[in-house]
Amino acid sequence: MNRANLTLFRQLLQRDLRERYTGTALGVFWLLAQPLFMLLVYALVFGEILQVRSGGQAMASTATFAAWLFAGLGMFNALAEVLVRSPAILAERRDILLNSPLPAGLLPLLPVGASVWLELLSVGLLLLWLCLQGQCYWQAFFCYPPFLLLRILLSVALAYALAVLGVFLRDLRQMMPPLLTVLLLLSPIVYPLDAVPERFHGWFGWNPLAQLVQGYRAALLEGIFLWESFALLLVWVVMLLPLALLLFRQLMPRARYVL
Amino acid sequence: MNPGLAIRLVQAGIAYRRYAHPRDALLEWLLRRPRHACFHALQDISLDVAAGDSLGIVGDNGAGKSTFLKMLAGNLPPTSGSCVVQGRRSALLELGSGLHPDFSGVDNARMGLALRGLTHADIERKLPEVLAFAELGEFVHQPVKTWSSGMVVRLVFAIAAVIEPQVLIVDEALSVGDQYFQKKSLDRMRAILEGGATLVFCSHNLYQVREMCRQAIWLEHGRVRMQGPAQAVVDAYQDDVRGRTLPSPLVGEGLGMGGNPRLLSVTLERNTYQTLDPFTITIHASHAQHPLHDIHVGIVIRRNDDIQCYGISTVHDGVTMQPLAEGVAATRFVIDSLPLLSGEYCLEVWLIDASGVHVYDSRERCCHFRVQQASQAQGIGMAWLPHRWETVGVETNALAA
DSSP states (O other), X not given: OOHHHHHHHHHHHHHHHHHHXXXXXXXXXXXXXXXXXXXXXXXXXXXXXXXXXXXXXXXXXXXXXXXXXXXXXXXXXXXXXXXXXXXXXXXXXXXXHHHSOOOGGGTTXXXXXXXXXXXXXXXXXXXXXXXXXXXXXXXXXXXXXXXXXXXXXHHHHHHHHHHHHHHHOTHHHHHHHHHHHHHHHHTTTSSOGGGSOGGGHHHHHHOHHHHHHHHHHIIIIIOOOOHHHHHHHHHHHHHHHHHHHHHHHHXXXXXXXXX | OOTTEEEEEEEEEEEEEEOSSHHHHHHHHHHTOOOOEEEEEEEEEEEEEETTOEEEEEEXXXXXXXXXXXXXXXXXXXXXXXXXXXSOEEEEXXXXXXXXXXXXXXXXXXXXXHHTTOOHHHHHHHHHHHHHHHTOGGGGGSBGGGSOHHHHHHHHHHHHHHTOOSEEEEOGGGGGSOHHHHHHHHHHHHHHHHTTOEEEEEOSOHXXXXXXXXXXXXXXXXXXXXXXXXXXXXXXHHHHHHHHTSOOOOOOOOOOOTTSOEEEEEEESOSEEETTOOEEEEEEEEOTTSOGGGOEEEEEEEETTSOEEEEEEHHHHXXXXXXXXXXXXXXXXXXSSOOBOXXXXXXXXXXXXXXXXXXXXXXXXXXXXXXXXXXXXXXXXXXXXXXXXXXXXXXXHHHHO
């Protein structure tokens, strides 16, 4: 990406974020308000009412459970942003794509860019919260970025594939929200992995989302780097990213005909 | 590519594929079996435009003009052949595309500049210039959705023109602006041209095309019907439009009766003239047994919209045809400098008797020829009329009174 394209991407991302919140009272704070609200609900239901606790650590209070939950939810929300918006992004920007020499490859990066914003905001908030409670590990600042990078690369792969497929299969846009609910429930995000019976662990071992959540939690809450999760995710990224980029390149010329 | 060239098209074409359903495009790719109908928006276009030259595009609606401009602008890659454009290009295409209605003019201007490949620093440098050129006053800070279409054109043109492109591509859009801004934008286009840039201009205002462009192409059903000097191409297109507005003329061939005088030939030395060229019609006729003084020739020059431009006969001029061979007479009609202006013309030739009433033979709508003007400076209309401009003497008496 050269400098002109970088400027263009910044403009597009800025427009993308502002467009959503133009005219709303909270403005860009909706980016945070939504996940915070969900966190509140989940913390109440699972932490306070159902008394879910992670066995690995003594999480006596609902407050620590909330931090634990937030570490996973922040990542999940960011990924959800990518999955929900990508299938529609080319159609949304159809006008600008067909009537200007805009490189089509920039568009799928928009949901990814927005998701990075979203994630950095919530992770920043989490770290602030932990520091205030005196539970902040300095190692987190080194252990977290590699996982963020993997999450971004995974998002890029998903965004490119979904964006171009979404042009041909309009149904994808409808399918994404329910699919996300399934993903949320099939990954140890609102419940800890050790609450899951042993025979299901094989699935969670391969589920990249589960590995991501584990990696994030270990990095942010305990300042530990999970090499195993990192390696497994790296394998996923190395497999998916070239495939997605190839798919996008192959299908994009056709996508222009039906946009 | 030759360094002197700004645009080179080699058999470029654009075919749109039409699918019954978007998923068919995906299935086609997977199954490798065609599932589309092709629509050829442009076919087989070869063209070279030198740097600093100007190219006009004329043609009916749906002839492929917009697709052609989109291809030049780089928004649409050709599906066959090649299209190479050298240098930074800036296009002003469909009105208001790329503008976001909820955002202010300033925001949209930033976006427009970014889309044209400017870096952040360049954008901040150029932005005041864009806003100054558009002359929108306080409105630039209002959302674009509150603007009139004329204001949108102002902004869009300002964005396209201010970045000093090496190739400027302008579609019809300009015609929406008011007279003041139209003039301002045409002046700007001319200034860009004079700065050595290349202009591609498309308009239904043929006068503007003629004024702005040296070269032109005429597109018809996605193909080049004609290309060449703007003057000639625009004339031809105009002739064609004029011709189409008339019912198709019946071509009456002269029928000679047995022993009656007949027109043998009516010839022009060529079929294209410049205004003020010498113009000669040579007529041969067989006079059979008729005496020469009873055989006369009448000529009418008609434009293709059926207007009689001029008609005269040897009867009126008191001329007799000269004998050429056994039973053949000839004469020559000469105009030293043809005053006709650009258009498509034809002749009507009558072989008549001395009374001018009886017609021996006639040829209607023969010898089609075309007249081209060297430039619009020779005036508009059908014929150049002898004229002069006088200085108005200041009469001291009149002023005193």
